[in-house]
Amino acid sequence: MEKNIENSLLLDFYGELLTDKVRYATEMYYNDDLSLSEIADDMGITRQGVRDLIKRAEGNLQTFEEKLGLHKRFVETQEGLSKLKKSLEETKCVLDKEDKSSVIAKVDEMTLVVNELLNQE
Amino acid sequence: MEKNIENSLLLDFYGELLTDKVRYATEMYYNDDLSLSEIADDMGITRQGVRDLIKRAEGNLQTFEEKLGLHKRFVETQEGLSKLKKSLEETKCVLDKEDKSSVIAKVDEMTLVVNELLNQE
Missing domain, CATH: 1.10.10.10 (Winged helix-like DNA-binding domain superfamily/Winged helix DNA-binding domain)
Known part of the structure; x- marks a missing residue:
């Protein structure tokens, strides 16, 4: 088996x-x-x-x-969110260098939403 | 009934x-x-x-x-993604004014991922 x-x-x-x-x-x-x-x-x-x-x-x-097909959709969502999380981290790196504090706050807020979605049970 | x-x-x-x-x-x-x-x-x-x-x-x-509980999770994901989409649009408005083309490209990329996730069947 x-x-x-x-x-x-x-x-x-x-x-x-x-x-x-x-x-x-x-x-x-x-x-x-x-x-x-x-x-x-x-x-x-x-x-x-x-x-x-x-x-x-x-x-x-x-x-x-x-x-x-809900498991397939779940996996696709997780993959999309992981990609998004990486993009947000990269965006933050770029912004950090130029000290744009309001944009950084916005990115932090989005990162929080993405993390919540990734960790939901 | x-x-x-x-x-x-x-x-x-x-x-x-x-x-x-x-x-x-x-x-x-x-x-x-x-x-x-x-x-x-x-x-x-x-x-x-x-x-x-x-x-x-x-x-x-x-x-x-x-x-x-998969429907509840689905609704939560859609709500989180909608919030995220709005944040990305706001971020883009801020960035547009300051002409940061590489960051804008990054935001566009993330918006695309979010839209794909929102529209998946």
């Missing part, structure tokens, strides 16, 4: 929509890095049972993203 | 996760502004049947948002 990083990201994003049992098994597999056998022992089911739960989770997570 | 704007926004956001029949009835009600009786006629079911489908949709949409 192949463990891919995209499923792990989708699990963080849409995991709450999975049923408790499916999510429990899948989080142990993706987040806690336990083996199928270890999860099977913990849950008192067969190794194949665990594999089925995880496959079901992966299918559901992929479907959520195909239908909503 | 009360029609609220939040349900309408959540329908646009999470509608794809509803079953076809539930979504069909709910979109006619919220997006096309048809009455329960008109939808009942269209679907060949009772008025109460339509009401039940829409209630189910509203419950599901609220649950999606309670669990994921």
Whole structure:
């Protein structure tokens, strides 16, 4: 069974929509890095049972993203904001040299907004 | 039956996760502004049947948002970006007056990123 990083990201994003049992098994597999056998022992089911739960989770997570595309949009927003943050820092460097205090205050204000957006949960 | 704007926004956001029949009835009600009786006629079911489908949709949409909170985050991002866009425009006004062409180019670049983020689908 192949463990891919995209499923792990989708699990963080849409995991709450999975049923408790499916999510429990899948989080142990993706987040806690336990083996199928270890999860099977913990849950008192067969190794194949665990594999089925995880496959079901992966299918559901992929479907959520195909239908909503919200994770893709989230990643694009984060990338755009990171680019913006870098531009703001560069702009500030240029301005610092010429002592334009009011413009610097404006840039600081924008940087704050960008940081808030980048760190929101 | 009360029609609220939040349900309408959540329908646009999470509608794809509803079953076809539930979504069909709910979109006619919220997006096309048809009455329960008109939808009942269209679907060949009772008025109460339509009401039940829409209630189910509203419950599901609220649950999606309670669990994921992605619409709230989306709205916050849009608000932050709008604020940022306004700050960039103000910054540009200040800079224009002093003819700082390299800084203006930087601000233009950031404005482009912000606009892309605001308009993404």
